[in-house]
Amino acid sequence: MDLFSGNAAKGAPLADRMRPRVLDEFIGQEHIVGKGRLLRRAIEADKLTSCIFFGPPGCGKSTLAEIIANTTKSNFRKVNAVTTGVKEVRGILSEAESELMMNGKSTYLLLDECHRWSKAQSDSILPAIEKGIIKFIGSTTENPLVAMTPAIVSRCRLFQFQPLTPQDVEKAIHAALADEERGFGRMQVEMTPEAVGHIVDVANGDARSALNAVELAVLTTHPDKDGVIRIDLSIAEESIQHRAVRCDEEEYYNMLSAFCKSLRGSDADAALYWCSRMLYAGVDPRIIVRRMIAHSSEDVGMANPMAMLQAVAAAQALEFNGMPEAKLNIAQAIIFICESPKSNSVVMAIDGAMRDAEHSYQVGVPLHLRDTHYRGADSLGNGKGYKYPHEYPGHYTPQQYMPDNLAGRQYYVPSLQGSEAKIAEAKARRKQRDAQEGKKR
CATH class of the missing domain: 1.20.272.10 (Zinc Finger, Delta Prime; domain 3)
Incomplete structure (x- = not known):
């Protein structure tokens, strides 16, 4: 590291300075990097294959990739999908192939925001993954099964990261306050439990958001006469006012x-x-x-x-x-x-009718139901035999309204829920009347 990069590191945000450097410093994600877990074993043995890390912001995806970079004996290249094009990637692949052929050394390619890559960009690295020229590590806040091309996803092991627990975030805050090299350990900072609790709560599992709030609170609060920077609840509330919300x-x-x-x-x-x-x-x-x-x-x-x-x-x-x-x-x-009482009878009714409309044989409209508004319609037999329901008791009379090939088909079957119970009773009465009229005929 040169002089200027050292100065840049010192001026980096607290969340960046406090990134864990080794697995033992890593916070959270016990389900995938806990002692004895597959991912941890693969990292420690330097045998990690192509994979994709996905989960909400601030849960450790990029940090774990950096830990892999620090522990592997392979080459490690990091690029961002937003700023990296196919040309740059081809250059990396060419260098990786030369390194593998000449020195037998493989290369990890970390791609941040990997869901941002187009299909053409993704396809450019497929041959290199298949041949083992590179080991691909993608990092994304999106679900790769939805946001990425299947060709890439099928060649990678997926690891889903969960939001950090409140205990994890609190642990990150206390580590930052105590660390003398990268945090505020050399400053006299006292943060009340209420202030810590508020930041943890509003950060909502995002360690980056929590550490940004801690940094803002510390750097904008003047020491008291004893030289102590005291962070109480009111200062914490000003430092992180809105809950971190994930809505990808x-x-x-x-x-x-x-x-x-x-x-x-x-x-x-x-x-x-x-x-x-x-x-x-x-x-x-x-x-x-x-x-x-x-x-x-x-x-x-x-x-x-x-x-x-x-x-x-x-x-x-x-x-x-x-x-x-x-x-x-x-x-x-x-x-x-x-x-309200629940019934899905409307859904069942229209779905059944749509199936018959699509798949049943399309016969003509029965004559007695056809249009009669134009001159000469009666000469075609239109409307002949139609029964006007209002001329009958109860404003109802049995009559076929379905086409001949679907006569008797029932789509709407009322439930016994709420108002439909009365509808079911009325339909039963009409059905009984239909049967009686049928016997008379």
């Missing part, structure tokens, strides 16, 4: 799925929580109310027809009132949908 594409769809399933499962508390979490993360509320309108028919339907009116009213209130006022209207509709 995968997490967005996961939260939306949890919200929809909570509506279907009649859990108003859970549905309100997932709605609030999405709103806090910046999800467009119109997406939420659109799902509510869909689920009011999909999961409630005729068991309580008012559910759809509540959902549509919430959507209209969102347009008229805007946020944050409309969150009350949305919450009301969420509670109404959750507490």
